[in-house]
Amino acid sequence: MGDHLELLLGVVLVASPVFGISSCSFDHQTALYHFCNLTKVPQVPNTTKSLLLSFNYIRTITSMSFPFLEQLKLLELGSQFTPLTIDKDAFRNLPNLRILDLGKSQITFLHPDAFQGLPHLFELRLFYCGLSDAVLKDGYFRNLESLIRLDLSKNQILSLHFHPSFQELNSLKSIDFSLNQVSTVCESELKPLQGKMLSLFSLASNHLYSRDSVDWEKCMNPFRNMALETLDVSGNGWTVDITGNFSNAINGSQIFSLILTHHIMGSGFGFHNIKNPDQSTFAGLARSSVVHLDLSHGFIFSLNFQLFGTLKELKILNLAHNKINKIAKGAFYGLNSLQILNLSYNLLGELYNSNFNGLSKVTYVDLQKNHIGIIQDDTFRFLENLNTLDLRDNALKTIYFIPSIPNIFLGGNKLVTLPNISLRANFIQLSENRLENLATLYFLLQVPHLQILILNQNRFSSCSPGPAPAENLSLEQLFLGENMLQLAWQAGFCLDIFKGLFHLQVLYLNNNYLRSLPSGVFSDLTALRGLDLSSNRLTVLSPGDLPANLEVLDVSKNQLLYPDPSLFASLSAVDLRHNQFICECQLSTFISWLNQTNVTIFGSPADIYCMFHESFSRVPVFSVSMEGCDEEEALQSLKFSLFIFSTVMLTLFLMTIFIVTKCRRFCFLCYKRVQRLVFKDHPQGLESDMYKYDAYLCFSNKDFKWVQNALLKHLDTQYSDQNRLSLCFEERDFVPGENHITNIQDAIWSSRKIVCLVSRHFLQDGWCLEAFSYAQSRGVADLSSVLIMVVVGSLSQYQLMKHQSIRSFVQKQQYLRWPEDLQDVDWFLNKLSQQILKREKAKKMVNNIPLQTVTTIT
Template sequence: MQFHQRGPFCGHRIVSLPTVVFLLVLSGSATGLPFRCHHSTVNSLLVANCQAQRHKAVPHVDPSVQALLLNFNAFSAILNSSFPPLKSLRMLSLGKQQGGSLLVGERAFRNVSNITFLDLGGNANLTLHRDAFSGLTKLEVLLLDVDGLDEEVLENGYFRDLVSLKRLDLSGNHLRRLRPDPTFQGLKRLTVLQLKLNKIGAVCGDDLQHLRGRHLALLDLSSNRLLSRPACANPFRDITLGTLDISSNSWTVTKAEQFFTAIRGTRIQNLKMQHPGAMGSGFGFSNLKGVSASTFSGLCSSGVVSFDMSHGFLNKLVSFAFSGFPDLQILLLRSNQINRIQNGTFAGLSELRVLDLSDNFLGELYRDALQPLTSSPLFHLILKSNHIGAVQHNALEKLNSLQILDLQDNALSRVPPGKLPALLYLKLGQNRIKDAWGIADLSKNLTHLDLSSNRLSELGSLWGHLGKIPNLLFLNLSRNQLAKCFRVEKGPRQLRELDLSHNNLENIWKADRCVDVFQHLEKLAVLNLSSNALRDLPGSLFRGLVSLQTLDLSANLLLRIPEQVFQSLTSLRTLSLRRNPLTTLSPPAFRPLVQLRSLDLGELSLFCQCNLVHFQGWVQDRTATVRGAETTLRCIRTSPDFAELSLTTFLKNKC
């Protein structure tokens, strides 16, 4: 018998998503006893978990087992006699053996020939016989990641019997070239080929001739050493690609342009080019070229729908930079160093629906930057985490299809001007906005508005501006400086959720101002008033909230609950009073809450007094419907020493 020896690989174990899910789901059921497998049923599969038990040979398992986990053991060889007949076995995992090397012999899996999933990954010094996988005609997924393999594994017929193979993972190995042998012509179902973290220097000419006529849903060539040769013919001729991932290669603008020119005409639906090396000069430098109108011109007939060039050094976006993508619908440029967008940068993107420019260095937004997109069906614009402090007049106009605008985490001091009639979701959190003037002019059709973490201070006028948005359903005003209210104006009446947490509403209501702010909110279902320094609740505060189901009053300074304050809350199901200095509780305040299902009374300051027996009785009478009350209810004994006790224990022993 002849074996092909692979060299060692120094690095981290790369675990595929199905393997991770497998391990996470099942790890909790391991017994920890050596040389003993734990059998259980997971998702209707009989699973034998034999992981990390120092096995050197296959242990005894139920003959009807369907999934067998043998990761992190001490196998040194898998031979044709290693497994007993396991005709029901479908999933077999032999990853990361601890013996230093692993030999897989001729027809090693002949007794488990019905498996559809095989994991041999993480065995850094793996030796494969050329006929190791012989007979595995039903195998669909094969993981050989981080196994110390070189390019010969693709060139010597190792996979010729795997006629059902759909996914082959060779990530994290030592492949220097990509030339699948003629036996790949028989692997008609292969659609996913993962080759990231190898040493592939180029893919050229006839290298992939035995994959012609195929559609590959994913070809992952990320983190290699790809460099296009000037005279290189198209390696993807007669191959269509769902996703081509060429991220984290040493691209320059010149080399990238040569590569895209070489593959001209190849149909690619999604192109990923994250961490694109030396493309773009970065901020404050000019020694490297940025993308130009010709960079992606070779892709103009490729039908690219999604392009991801995130996490790079793009600085200035020039005119027609992306004109090579006439079919583009999604453009992701997040986490670059973009600080200038020239007029016409997005020209030619007549199909664009999503544009992500988040985490860049933009300081202003000019009309010319977005003007070419006024004729596109732009649906989602992401500008969060820049430094935008000013938006030019008319910059946000004529984008008539825009429904989601994300301007979170910028430096805006006012609501940006514009007219966006289709806008439904507006995210303006983490800015410096002091009032909501102009919000209705931007869009009267908003349903979701986030103004959290700004500098809003006057509740009355804010309520009036928001009242001009008739269909507003979800409103986040948390973490502002709301501490004033001179007069409540007519506010939004269709709200379903309202977050007013982390403000200073106590300063408003203690002066008996704007206590009717929640009137006419008959449809409100969720109200968050936590962390507002509230010391008391106006008796009529919640009047009219007949649909309210969730009320959060946690982390305030409430000393008591007025008896009539919850009178209107007949639909309330969840109430949190956690982290308030309440010293006593009275049942009458809670009796109107006939639908209550969850009551959080943790971290209160109840004094251990016998008059709490009435509230304890109310809780016990409702244990079938009120969860979380009795288990969290504790009190403080003041004599002879300060000690925290279970309220139930105190009442039983002292009252």
């Protein structure tokens, strides 16, 4: 894994200057021309160091194709979409070229002198170019005195007859012939390589020696007088016989790492007609100083007696991904230097005391992903140098066999409890088991020198009497995520589980169904720096809940409603994503803190959102305005006095309020009847004036049916003789074919008042919002309140304030809200009629600023 991370980092560092510029351009010292439909090499500055020409249509490279580029180090010509011809001295104008990449371009003609004049070239990539044996026989690589790596994989090479000029390539270290068609390799063919030490010689996936019979007496040792750090002959379909013959043939050649993966040695599971390797299979490697042997991805079923007995210097043995079910007694005899043994992904079910005899220096044994359910007590006891034992993903139910070693992996088994055994370890991994009783945790916390303890994905939920908490001065990281600690803590048990952990630095308690934190549960965690409480059910965090020196806190995916920002002020980073914040005035201090704090907030602002109320659902907390909350806070000091006064008044008028609440519609109708009787001789007729209509009703067409039933039928004279208002609305009174803006303006200026019925549809209707603006303009012109705004439905202040024209009105004027209770409709219609008929004088201005009234009338 480390190698992969280093490789990825290297790719990022190398690619970052390249991908920082657009395709088909030059930036600094890099010319990038991928997918630019080029048919020839473009002109680039002589300061260019990297020229990338892959994925184009360049057909021919001649000695005149490149200008003199003395500083060029990297040239990519691979993956051309057309066949490529490379003439004599094609790269002579690139004297300091270090890397030449022609891979994945079909080379139809390659001149034998094509690579002349490249004294500093150290890497040549010719993979997947359709090249034949001629590229080796005819001296194409002569005079490349600095060449280190030569990649000829995925070509059509049938035999390896090296030209004598290879003897002069003293820098050559790596040659890759994988995925060709080389059937045999003999001593005479590789003679020019004798005396060299190569870091890699790959003949993988060639069907080498597997299709044609070989006369080894004539073929002899192909690697005579050579030293190979890594010889890769994997994927060639080798049986036990082929492997044994090859081992005997290369007897004496120095090969430190032999890769034989993807072989067909072994009988597999349920077969008996194919041999498993035996003592003679690798006997020929006795004098080859093999340090690393990779036999993974095969069909070996049993490890026979002294199978590797001749490999005295072997340190790493990889037998992963076979079908190993049996280990004969003495199978590892002779491996006196072995340090790493990989038996993962096999079919082992039981391990016996004699299985690992002879491995006196082994430090790492990997047995993960087998089916091991039974292990004898002394199986690992005599491995004196064992440092790490990996038994993850097996079927173990007990661990009496565990030796005292620094690192133990036991995750993914079936452990229900742990025996009371003497145990010493620095690292213990027990995740994905079936541990339920927290007494097990008390036991593990007393393991001497323990630094990291991983118990994720168990079932910790109960707590029976066990050992008392003991001071642990070594534990630094404790993983308890994905358990059920809430069940134990809500019963009042195991509240002292973290007592004495004075050196603990990282604690994971995610996914434990926690609703609250027991008081003082973290009191001893004075060194804690990171705490993960994510994916629980916490609704509140109280002062004192968190350790004083905490630096990083994860409380994401909880149910926090009103977090106290003082809890997070001392942190350096906090994760608050995906909680259930209630966006009302009580959250204002938290919102202010979010927008001002220097604490690092993990995640996107969109992931910290309101869940309540409905109008703020999924709205980012950062963007919520708490305007007006200061006034509410200022009134808090009056609450006690108002409470006493309200209590007295409530007692006195309880019956009155009850009658008004339940019978207010009847009361209002009685009031109106009395009014008509009193003023029957003095009808309140409308005074004639310059206006054609009493009011213009502005509403969305989608609300017409509701407006008709709720307003027009009760107010408009044309709907009933008992109504007394002449109303204007679009569906009836606008002139067909007339410009809509003109109709709106005529309606506004022909009416005494303008009534805007603001609903959700109104806010989405551009014409309605335009009419609202014109009505405001008339009010400014007349210096009078001609605009009456009625809010219909459950529209919040926030939704109204999003629109500029409505916001300016709400900040300065009163508005009405349609009643939710049907009993109040008649009263509301009477109130609205009075507002329409009311004659108002122009409002005075104080210092040119209109007096603001923001009261909502309901």
